[in-house]
Amino acid sequence: MSHADTVLAVNNDLPIRTDKPVHSGKVRSVYWLTEEDSRRLIQEKGYPVAPDAPLAVMVISDRISAFDCIWHGEGGLRGVPGKGAALNAIANHWFKRFKEQGLADSHILDIPHPAVWIVQKARPVMIEAIARQYITGSMWRAYSKGEREFCGIELPDGLSKDQKLPELLITPSTKGILKGVPGVPEADDVNITRQNIEDNFAAFNFRSAEDIGRYEQLLKEGFDVISAELARLDQVFVDTKFEFGYVTDAQGKQKLIYMDEVGTPDSSRIWDGERYRNGEIVENSKEGFRQALLHHFPDPDILLNKDRMGEREALARDNALPEAMLMQVSATYVGIAEKIIGEKLNLPDNPKAEIVQVLRDDYGLID
Structure with missing residues (x-):
């Protein structure tokens, strides 16, 4: 199996029941549930929200954005393997800590799958x-x-x-x-x-x-x-x-x-x-990827200068980055996630099929 197969790049085409357009951000896509499904899940799952609160399913992708553009790699690599699962695992870990320490709540009500949140409208x-x-x-x-x-x-x-x-x-x-x-x-x-x-x-x-x-x-x-x-x-x-x-x-x-x-x-x-x-900066975050991009292209001003946005978008669209560059980001994200959660990260082989199955079987959101 190639790295490209395990990447969840497109996340706005899942057959989740919704009567509104799917909102696709740089990394996550948001599916607003029907009023009927929202009410049903609040009741069935006992979510601590008003009975008529609007709910959404948020699906994270493995896309990587930097300098306001989405980047891709050679060999059909449309994102960074494990990135979405790493981000969700880390955020979930901190939200759990916040709850334990009596800090404010988050909009996340449920985590059906490592790449999925059920959230209330905020x-x-x-x-x-x-x-x-x-x-x-x-x-x-x-x-x-x-x-x-x-x-x-x-x-x-x-x-x-x-x-x-x-x-x-x-x-x-x-x-x-x-x-x-x-x-x-x-x-x-x-x-x-x-x-x-x-x-x-x-x-x-x-x-x-x-x-x-x-x-x-x-x-x-x-x-x-x-x-x-x-x-x-x-x-x-x-x-x-x-x-x-x-x-x-x-x-x-x-x-x-x-x-x-x-x-x-x-x-x-x-x-x-x-x-x-020891006086050395080693980035365990996206900043490492930003720096790599600045070194990769001969004219880094395109990435830093907001007046050259058209050139920058063309750069991201027309250049497949070396696979090694994206795999380095994968190693960074998965590495810091495993440090923080204190265990191996569960990386799905076929994230889309797993998401469809769990949202159909356990949540009744897919016909």
Whole structure:
């Protein structure tokens, strides 16, 4: 069996019963269940949500995106073997830890298969909640050019690349394009300050100004739980992105929860602790793939310059990457997942057939 056979690249064509279009993101596809199926499952499975809560099936893929493009490899490799299972296993592990520590809930209600979540509909807060413990990446690039203010936070002089910051910094950016918010450019993924959020909390989908402090608290608590456990594995939790949203609980109350995934190599930078102490950066996250891409192409500016998006999309479409490059990403993701969960990762041979079977036999969602 070739590596290409085990990859779940297309995940928006499963025969799951739905009366809405399938939403396909960079990595996950979302199938909104019919009202009837949602009600039935809430009752049958005893999910702790309002009886009429809309549910969805979220299927993760093995696609790999970087620099806002989807990449593929030689030999028909349309993704990275084991990547989806690794991401879900890691996120599931942290959400379980959050629950044990009494942190907020997530939108995940059930995990029928390593590549599948059943989630409740959440109203997303329109913020990419980013926390940084070390100065690296885009922040270092800007700092090295003399910038000292990030998202309204003043940084001291004299910091060096990849060093630990004096404190955990929250440097939010926009999720999606927000229109008509004073002081906030109408573009996806632009840095914002806490003041921007306070002045326009409703535009960011917050219910109240108090909830800004609540999201920051949840971000810090979540970061600390993950950081402490990774430190025990001698891994450095460098920075991460969380997403938050509101759901209605079984009592009809609105609550702020964690959404999407947390603490994964897609949404975080993770460094090997021993190598870091020896002055070397070894990435146990997608950052390693980003760096490999920058070295692979003769003109890395195409990948870094947002004004060259057309060229960048052509680069991703027209270039099959060496198989070894994607297998290196596979080894990184599976390796860090097995470290975190403390056991071998269960990698399906034929993920699609398994998903169809479990959703048909145990959930009645496939005719």
